Amino acid sequence: MAVAVVAALAVLSSCSNTPPPPVVGTVAPKPSAAAAKPGEIVVGVDSITGGYNPHALADQSTITTALSTLLLPSAFRTAPDGSPQLDRTLMVSADVTKTEPYTVTYRIRGDAAWSDGAPIAAEDFLYLRAQMRDEPGGVDSAGYRLITDIKSEDSGKVVQVTFATPYPGWRSLFSSLLPAHLLKDAPGGWEQVLKTSFPATAGPFSIKQLDIPRGEIVLERNERYWEQPAVADRVTLRRADPAGLTDALRTGHDQLVVARSDAGGVAMLQSLGDKVAVKSAPRPTVVGMFLKPSGQDLADERVRTALVNLLDRDEVIKVGTGGGPSIRADALILAPSQPGYAPTGPLPHDPAAAQVLLTQAGYSPISGIWVREGRPLSVTLGAPADREPYLAVAKEVQRQLVAAGVQVKLVTPVADQLMRSGGTDAGPNILIGPRPVGDNPAAVLASVYGCTPNTTDAKTVLPGNVVGFCDESLQPTIDAALNGSKSLAEAIGIVEPRLWRQAVAVPLFQLADSVAARAELTTGDLTAPLNAPFASAVRWQRKQN
Incomplete structure (x- = not known):
């Protein structure tokens, strides 16, 4: 992928007087770094694995949130209270300027530009809208599908977006804009966007090095950034296991840890005592189980409900969270970290009720297996092989269903392939995967549970x-x-009572990271829902001894 992108950028640079942007790929492993240098803040993480596309369900992770926050421009960003707030580092203004047709006018700062010198402009809005409207496996597609037209004025610095209907959630759109001039014709299309690199950036930091084998991403202050520069010279994201993360904090090699932890990992961090403050930061993702309402078996609501009733959900959650800071989720639209959240379910663990439902659906237990017309009840369960805790959750679901007499085939393609095929006949009929959490829950509702219009x-x-x-x-x-x-x-x-009855989705828990900071690190709010802890990274400062 990196070679293909370099080739594409070489063609682009031959037609321009501006220098080509730096392309970040993997480099040869190097010896592990020692203590942080003056002006450097080292953040310990549990993974740096890509892809890094914040608009793809498959790529939702702490590292993706971190990089998109620090490297990509947004019209609005999520405020600490969870509401969208105009990002004046990119925008002059954004307002509803017409109600019929419903039109929002965005005015982009004249000095806002990508790292290769190309202006951030209307074509970036057009590109993102097209991908989110059409490509499978996207986050918050519903809002983009309401857009009927995008017009450009003032050399692309004024963008008029027209919607088919009034859309009060428009502020949730056009976050983490991507460099359309480099990506629209790049080999591999949307599936390869930010898979292993960032062809151009436009934030307070830029990438100096992305070294997956070594487990390190080095971000440097972006000297081309048009706004107030970052306080730190460098932010380094460094992968380690729980013991390594704890030891690096103890010795001062790391100043901050942001990692998914089980109970043991949390205890290790807390053992450091007054040296660090340990908190939890909810991620914008709920782990859930989704049941496809189609096929020979799962088209029957009684069968789906029976499968859910067979599960000991408490045990599934216990396995998935490992006793760490992740938060049990008992609603289908709002996440536990969001204002207004209240439990609305779930379906109970009730094996007796499951047996009644399966019998009503025509199944009989034969030698411990549920069988109908000579064919055993069989499902295909999918989970991404390259993302935890989804695989661990899927294995526990498989174990419980098999013990209850259901044949389960577990398939583990890579996350992108799984998320793109989930709603098709080729995908598994039960999926363990992410449900996005956004500052516009109505858009999440429409994106995850809505019907496809005009087809x-x-x-x-x-x-x-x-x-x-x-x-x-x-x-x-x-x-x-x-x-x-x-x-x-x-x-x-x-909606939620109907969704619970139809047994098409079962929320499990909202992912959360353990966030542990040494006393010498000055930060903003590290635990605000949806955007913590990297939203304040531009102001991070390390006190020198």
């Missing part, structure tokens, strides 16, 4: 609807929540 092709599903679920009787309520004619609370009161 008669049953195989066409919304990019974020990972199992192709569609209940046309719920769609008016979903649309009303999206356009603001019905409050989110009212929509949730209508």
Whole structure:
């Protein structure tokens, strides 16, 4: 991929007077770094594995959030209270300028530019809208699908976005813009965007080195940044296991740790006592189980409900969280970290009820296996091989269902392949995967559970609807929540009970990281929902002894 992108950039640079952007790929392993240098802040993490596309469900991770926050421009960013806030490092203004048709006008700063000198402009808005509208496996596709037109003025620095209906959640759009001039014709298309590198950046930091074998990403202050520069000269993200992370904090080689921890990992960090402050930071992701309502078996709501009833959800959550800071989730739309969250379910662990439902659906227990018309009840369970804790959760689900008499085939493709195929006939009929958490929950509702508009092709599903679920009787309520004619609370009161009864999704827990900072590190809020802890990194400062 890196070679292909370099070739593409060489062609682009031959047509321009501006120097080509630095392309970051993997480099040969080097000896492990020692203590942080003056002006450097080292952050210990549990993984630096890509891809790094913040708009792809498959790439949702702490490292992706960190890099998109520090390297990519956004029209709005999530404030500590969870609301979208205009990012004035990129934007002059963004306002609704017409109600019929509903139009939002964005004015981009004239000095805002990518690291290769190309201006951040309307084409970046156009590119992101096209990918989010059409590509499977995307985050928050519903809002982008409401856009009917994007017009450019003032050399692309004024962008007029027209919507099909009023859309009060428009502020959630156009975050983490991507360099369209480099990506729109890049080999591999959307599937390869930010898979292993960033062809150009536009934030307070730039990438000096991305070394996956060594487990290190080095970010340096972006000298081309047009806004107030970062306080730190360098932020280094360095991978280690729990013991290594704890030891690096103890010795001062790391100043901060941001990592998914089990109970043992949390205890290690807490053992450092007054040297560090240990907290938890919710990620914008809920781990869930999704059941595709199609096929010989799962098209029957009784079968889906029975499978859910067979699961000891408490045990699944215990395995997935490992006793760490991740938070149990008992609602289908809002996450535990969001305002207004309240448990709305879930379906109970009730093996007796499951047996009744399977019997009603025509199955009989034969030699410990549920069988109908000579064929055993069999499901294909999918989880991404390259992402934890999804695989561990899937193995526990498989263990429990097999013990209850259901045949389970576990498939573990890479995350991108799994998320892109989930809603198609080729994908598994039960999926363990991420549900996004955003500052516009109505868009999450419409993206994850909404029907595909303007198509008669049953195989066409919304990019974020990972199992192709569609209940046309719920769609008016979903649309009303999206356009603001019905409050989110009212929509949730209508939609969630129906979703629970149909057993198409079972939330498990919201991912959260352990965040441990040494006393000499001055930071902002490291635990604000959805954007912590890297939103304040531009102000991080290390006190020198």
